[in-house]
Amino acid sequence: MLQDFRFAIRLLRKNPAFTLAAAITLALGIGANSAVFTAVNAVIFRPMGVDHPEQLLSLNLKQGNEVPTHSYPDYRDLRDRNDVFAGLAGYTFEGISMSQGAGNNKLLWSYMVTGNYFDVLGAKPYLGRLFHSGDDVKKGGHPVIVLSYICWQNRFGADRHVVDRHVKVNGFDYTIVGVAAPEFYGTERIYTPELFVPMAMQEQIEIGDSWLEQRGSHSTFLIGRLKPGLTRERAEAGLNVIAQQLAREYPETDAGMKITLTPPGLAGSYLRGPVLGFSGVLMLVAGIVLLIACVNLAGLLLARATDRRREIAVRLALGASRGRLVRQMLMESMTLAIVGGGAGLLLAKWIADLLVAWRPPINLPVFPPLTLDTRVLLFSMGASLFAGLLFGLVPAWQATGGDLTPALKNMGLTMRAGRFHARDLLVAAQVGLSVVLLVGSMLMVRSLQHALSLNVGFDPRHAAVAGFDSSLHGYDNVRGAALEKRVLEKVRAMPGIDSAAIINDLPLNLHIQNSYVYVEGSENVPVSKRPTATGYRTSPGLFDTFKTRLLAGRDFDDRDNADSKRVAIVNEAFVTHILHSKRVGNSYAPDPIGRRFRFGTGSPFLEIVGIVETGKYQSLSEAPLPATFQPLRQAVGSDVTIVARSNSLPDTEVAAMLKRAIAEEDPSIALFASGTLESQLGLALFPARIAAGTLGAFGLLAIVLASTGVYGMMAYTVARRSREIGIRMALGARGPQVIRSILGRGAMLLGGGVAIGIALSLVMGRLMTAMLYGVQALDGPAYTAALALIGAAAAAACWVPARRAARVDPMVSLRWE
């Protein structure tokens, strides 16, 4: 065994070029897989720093659509009445402003948690203490926070005396009671909060919006710990008994309510499907790349084994057993696997560091830390050894089998290649797999292209935005409104600015506010059938600045203020889906203008004064969604986003001007969503970008690996058959005839590989339809581009060997040694 190992090392050192090529190939394959697995590990497998994670479950609410959030009153009832959980905790996310000194406000993301949260999870403090039930009793009575480990490191300089220090949160005094353990950052895997606040402080955290007592406001995520010995099904049944009670007790809000349980960490069932699906696709793609790399390695080893046939034949003739020889050759491939796997792991570490350094262009802390933990190490090792076996076994088996005499005789006969060489078939398979990856990435690139040119209901070019929330900085409603007005006027007066307006939050920015709509005259629709609309607050001039078309009626103006009649503008989807009006020429019948609706039986009616075109609000792939717009001063909320458009100035300059205008009014204000309007679409494009980026990278990697595979196959064919080439030339064959006879079969195989690749791509395209925007699975340009790329790569890979074949000197190749 040890002797085999030493021999393997000696062989590898004797052929540095071969060893290097093999190690690099394997490093690419293993690196890609380890990097993907590192990410998948972080969002799926990583332990969350809690006790017995297998006992934890997320609760989803099903009333029509399934959502992961519940109302706080329902939470209290579920918590107190259930007998299936050892504990049930609630949490939700919110952006807050924090300052350690005067005026130095920072916006950061927090978790609001129920008092029992940490105890239910069994999370441990790193410093000080975490919350207990006693920290969440009296509304507004517990100004305490727990820092996440990362926040403590980044914002408090890892100060060990941080406990009991005071900070300002949204302008109020809070005391730090502890720091959570490093591996704990809440109960959602792709959200990394910086601090934790008791739920009882909700009104200070979300100023002007108190929902703790509203049974219709679904804002709280729930996580429960199963009692020992209970199955998920039993627990679900137990919870639904309570749900039915609640539905009877509160029909207005809870009618038809059902609860489902899913593993925690990915917003209940909400992100679970997409995240698992995409992770699966990525692992599959990475696996294919590894397979391609293995094919290359098998090809290299096979070529070498053929060259070593004489040595092997001599060994066999001397009485070595086949098993022994296979073992010796496997030892060689395993040694290679370990070297390549190690390099791959380094590559993965580098990629992970790169990803961590690259903050996604979105306004949320969605990236979990990417660490190469033992699970990743084990995965990489397993993948390497598996690869080593895969690419080692076939050549070893083939080289040691078969008839001895021809190898020993080695007459002037040219080597008989057989009809199809195993290696050539592998290369064809490799080309086929590359076609699949390339078509996949081309489809994603095309959808991204399409998404970028999609009509989102506003024109993101030549505009910039800056958002802030005055209530987080101690402003009351009146002073806040005055501040917004001053900023807006200042911006509008700036030279070069064509128009400016305010919207509470940008569409496509994850801040989704869906409300039930009660249309006047049809208010008794049951909850499960009641329509919803996404709601915005805007200043006059917003549609003009956005370049959103006003289809009927009027825009808001300055007379639409807190004291005037309540009005609203709705989009076309609202008109057709909710009011059931039809478009007739330039107007609608029945006419929606003047009709009234409201967001709850207790709230005032809003009269429709205008209709705008339908845009995209939650995601680029959504079906038309009803949306409503209310005047800024007629609706609650204190967050505003200033939008300014200029056709003469660069939009980055406009963004800077907005920042300056706000700072001049109040330098202490912390901004969110600052930048060009186009950059703010980052979140909406994020999934498409990630998919196009990763698939594109893998497609590229695949094509590089496949090209080297094709090159290896062709170069080896030419080298091995140079004598045959010489004979053919002596018989009068010209360059092209030689190339055809020597490389023709290889080219035929490649063609076969491409054909199989196309067939597989068609299947994959069908599976991908959910990920594609506005692009057919059978997209002509995507296929053409992929095939052109693979064709060019294959042609380039064949070029050098073909020239070498045409330039074989028959004098040299025919010389009899």
Next chain:
Amino acid sequence: MSAETQTLLRMNGVTKVFLTDEVETHALSGIHLEINAGEYVSIAGPSGCGKSTLLSILGLLDSPSDGEYLLNGNPVQDLDLGERARIRNREIGFIFQAFNLIGDLTVFENVELPLTYRGMPGAERKKAVQEALERVGMAHRVKHYPSQLSGGQQQRVAVARALVGKPLILLADEPTGNLDSQNGEQVIELLQELHRGGATICMVTHDQRYSKHADRTINLFDGRIVDEVEAAQQSSAH
């Protein structure tokens, strides 16, 4: 020599110098040579004296470093690669010491190869291949692969391949070198038979037994022709 004998090829002052690692090897120096149609010439000499090099230049596998080479009256020393390939294909038939059949092709396909490169239609090819294989007595083995034949049989197939295109001249480089004496004898007899049928043959051999069958033997030493012996003198020398 009768007045009708026609000079098939002529070399005037042909020289071949190989340059390897800055070492100059003078493989051939000042070769003057004429071969007439229908002649059977043998080239003899010790190993390394330049026999194969001479044959390669005769067969347009290689070109001389200096001097003039006329094939059928046309100078061929400066032709381009395509022209040389065309002439090799139509005017030259090679027989190698190592047989040099293509292992992946059947006997039939091997023999067919020169005709394929010529672009001859399939039916015509088939007929010509059949004829050539019959002449060498291998017509019963068309579907075999070279590895399934004995060395002597392989060389007979190689002879068939050389003559299938009806070349001006057959060039054989130690055709018996890889064969036992009995098989070697048979191949020589085959060549003699072809010669009697009118073929022009130039054969390299260092085996006295075989060179005596030739009309003329050219002795090479160190890249130079040291003497030429006509068959009559040869037999008288015995």
